[in-house]
Amino acid sequence: MRADRTKQKNKWLRITGIIVLLLAVSLGAYLFTVYKSLTSAVETMQEPIERETRPIKFDNREPFTVLMLGVDEREGDRGRSDTIIALTVNPEKNSIKMLSIPRDTRTEIVGRGTEDKINHAYAFGGVEMSMDTVENFLDIPIDYYLKMNMEGFQEIVDAVGGITVNNDLEFTEGSFHFAKGNIELNGREALAYVRMRKQDPEGDFGRQKRQRQIIQGIIKKGASVGSLTKFDDIFAALGNNVKTNISFEDMVDIQSNYKSAAGNIEQMRIESAGTTIGGIYYGVVSSEEQQRVQNELKTHLGI
Template sequence: MRADKKKKKRKWLRITGFILLLLLISVGAYLFTVYRSLTNAVDTMHEPIERPQREITFKKREPFTALMLGVDEREGDKGRSDTIIVLTVNPEKNSVKMLSIPRDTYTEIIGRGTQDKINHAYAFGGVEMAMDTVENFLDIPIDYYLKVNMEGFQDIVNAVGGITVNNDMEFTEGSFHFPQGSIDLDGREALAYVRMRKQDPQGDFGRQKRQRQVIQGVISKGASLGSLTKFDNIFDALGHNVKTNITFSEMVDIQSNYRKAASNIEQLKLEATGSYIGGVSYQLVSEEEQQRVQKEMKDHLGITN
C-alpha cells in the first residue's frame, strides 16, 4: 500500500514539475518576445543629437530634465513644435514637474539672434535649436528630448486601448463631440481633443491642459497590467512616432530608479499675455513671471545658482 502511495506521489511530482517547466518556458519565451520588441522599438526611436550634454548618473538618482515636442510633420516640411512641454524629474522628492510653454511665446531664438515665437526654433534648427532656446528661456539645462509626431500620436493612444480624461467643458471639434465630465477617447478623438483651441476661453492654456491630460492618460494606461498583452502594438506605435536621444540602457535605469516619481506629476502654468507686434500675435511673458517659473524648476532640480 505504502509503495503504491509513493509511486502516485512521485507521479504527481513529475506532472507538477513538468507543468512548472512548461510555465517557465512560456514565461521565458514571452519575456524574450517583449524584450526583443522593446529593443527593436527603442533602436528605431533612438536619434542622438550633436549638442553638449550633462552627464547624468541614473544609478545615483540624479535629477534630470526632458523636453517633449509635439510636432505636426508633413512631407517636405519638418513642421513646427506646437506642443512644448518641459519635465523636471527628481527621484529624491519622488516628483515630476510638467510645464507647458505656449507655442506663441515671444523669446530669443538661440542660434539665430532674433526674437520670435518659441515654436519657430524647431522649424529653423530642429531639435537642437529648440532645446537651446528652451534652455535659455528657463535658465535650466535641458538634458533629453522626446519628439512625438502628433499625427501618429493617435496610434499610440489606440495601442494602449484608449484613454480616459476628465473634460472641463463641453465642446465640438470637427466631427467629434466631447461632453463635460469623464470621457473615453480613442486615437482620433484624443487628437481632436488636444487640438481644439479657438472655442476654449483659456485659449492656448486650455489646450495645454488637455495635452497634459492625454499624455498622463497614455502613461497611466501604458503602465497598467492590462496593457501587457498589447505590448507589440504599443512598441510598434512608439517606434514609428517617437524620437529621443535616450538610449535603451538609460531607459532601463530610469525605470529602475525613477518609477516612483512618475506617480506624482505636478502641472505648472506659465502666465502670459496676448499681444500684437508688427501685426503678428504673440504671448508675452513678464520678467517676473519668467523668473518665478525658473526658480520653481531650479528648486526642483536642486540647482542653487
C-alpha cells in the same frame, strides 16, 4: 498498498513538475519576445543630436531635465512644436515639475539672433535649436528631449485599445462631439480632442491640459494587464511616433532610481500678456514672471 500510493504520488509530482517547467518555458519565451520587441522599439526611437549636454549620473540620482515636444509633422514638412513642456526631475525631493510653455511665447531664438514665437525654433532648427532656445529662456540646462509626432496620438491610442479621459469642457471639433465627464476615445477622437484650441477659454493652456490627459491615459491603459497581449502593437506605435536621445540603458537606470518621483508631478504655469507686434500675435512674458519661473526651476534642480 503503500507502494502504490507512493508510486501514484511520484506520478503526480512528475506531472506537476512538467507543467511547471512548461509554464516557465512559455513565460520565459513570452518575456523574451516582449524584451526583443521593446528593445527594437527603443532602437527605432533613438535619434541622437549634435549638441553638448551635461553627463548625468543616474546611479547617483542626480537631478536632470527633459524637453518634451509635441510636433505636427507631416511628410515634407518639419512642422512646429505646438506643445512645449520642460520637465525637471529631482529624486531627492521626490518630485517632478512640469512647465508648459505656450507656443506663442515671444523670446530669442538661439542660433537665429531674432525674437520670435518659441515654437518657431523647431521649424528653424529642429530639436537642437528648440533645446537651445528653451535653455536660454528658462536659464537652466536642458539635458534630454522627447519628441512625439502629434499625428501619432491616433496610432498609439488605437494600439492600447482606446483610452478614458475626464473632460471638463463640452465642445465639438470637426465631426466629433465631446461631452463633459468621463469619455472613451479611440485614436481619431483623441487626435481631434487634443487639437481643439479656439473654443477653449484657456487657449493653449487648455489644449496642453488635454494633451497631458491623453498621454496619462495612454500610460495608464498601456500599463494595464489587458494590454499585455497588445505589447507588440504598442511598442511599434511608440517606435514610429516618438524620438529621444535617452538611451535604453539610461531608461532602465531612470526607472530604477527615479520611479518614486513619478508619483509627485507638479504642474507649473507661466503667465503672459497677449500682444500684437507687426500684425502678429505674441505672448509676452514679463521679466519678473520669467525670473520667478527660472528661480523655481533652479531651486528644484538644486542649482
